[in-house]
Amino acid sequence: MPELPEVEVSRLGISPHITDQVVTKVIVRNGRLRWLVPDEVQLLVGQTVKAVTRRAKYLFIETQAGSGILHLGMSGKLRVVDKDVELVKHDHIDIEFSNGKVLRYNDARRFGSFLWQQPNTTHKLLMKLGPEPLTDEFDANVLFDQSRGKNTVVKNFIMDNHIVVGVGNIYANESLFKAGIDPRKPAGKITKKKYAELTVHIKQTLEQAIKQGGTTLKDFTQSDGSPGYFAQELLVYARTGKECLTCQTIIESVKIGQRNSFYCPSCQG
Template sequence: MPELPEIETICKDIRKLLLNKIIIYSIVRCKKLRKKVSKEIINIKKNKIINIKRIAKYIIIKIELGYIIIHLGMSGSLFICSKNTKINKHDHVDLIINNNKILRYNDPRRFGLYLWSNNLYNEKIFLNLGIEPLSKKFNLYYLFYYTRKKKIKIKDFIMDNKFVVGIGNIYANEVLFNACILPYRLSMNISLYECNKLINSIKYIIKKAIKYNGTTIKNFIRINKKKGNFKKFLKIYGKKKKKCKKCNFLIKKIIQRGRSTFFCNNCQK
């Protein structure tokens, strides 16, 4: 599933090409994704794109009449293509733009969302989200305070979207390796000093992943069909039985809540 750096990359790419352009109409080939495509999107006509931004892992396209909310689910992708581009099997939604381009949504598993909102900040899907990891509110005191209240493994804690949004499995592995913290330690036992390292590590890894346009392991493709380049900077994720770049110990792998967890027993404490 695309995480915060991937969604930020998509928003940046779309913004460059579609900001201030007009959505002439839509073509919806599959009305039922995770939820039904909103009727306002199906019936959209001649609306100017005013802004494109991200909230957590949602793409928000603000137009004159309201907001289009897009979530890519497990396997969704957005592409910019021309009007004569061949339609593939899983191309479910097209937004036809007045610059002879199409914003096309492809999703083999159909777990994504295409929803409409008149008042973005009253939407239920946003009410239980935590804060953004790059915001000023996400600081040492916030992290230390909430880690005292939870007796769960620290990797699961930083991946909880009710606490902080957008830190997926790949980035949680990289963050904890960078902060020298073992992923299976309990959150309430992370010291104030370690919380400071963790905050700095989260912000550093997320910013760097955004800079290099996210991580392509399997599904993530940018709107121009290029891959995210952060994969070449991964130091721990997917490195089972390879030598740690810091100490040459072999990297280990365990499964936590159905997800692969990689760590170095020597570097991480």
């Protein structure tokens, strides 16, 4: 599943091609995504794109009439192509622009979405989201204050979008390793000092992934078709049975919240 860095890389990739362009057509070939694509997305036609923004893993195509909201789901991909580029399987949505370019949404599993947000409103899916991890709103106080009295394991805690958005499985594993925190430890048992370290590592890990183009996942490519490269530098994720790059202890894995979790028993003991 594309995580926050992959979504941000997509935003950076498509923005130069569609910002300040007029939407000339919206083609929905298959509207049965995670939620049925609403007819209101046609309100984009005739509008000039003011900006492409992101909240959590949602992308917003902002216009005066409102915003089209795109979510990539499990396998969604966005490409900017010329209008005459041949369709391929699972190309469900085209947004055509006055410069002859098309923003094309492909989604094999159809767990993504294309929704509509009226001006000066917040879509109901976004109302209870936590702070963005790369802003000053997210700091050690957020994690420490909201974790008090919680027995939830810390890995699930930092992956809760009500606490902080966008810390997906890969980046949670990596950040906890760098902070020396056992992913199975109850969130309420972690000190403020440790949360301060974890906050720094979450920010740095996400920023590094964005800079390097997103993590290479089989279902993700950038808008220009090239893969990300962050996976080459993963320290614990998917390294079960291999030596820790820091202390040479064998990396172990455990299921936490139905997800594979990876940790070093020595560094995160």
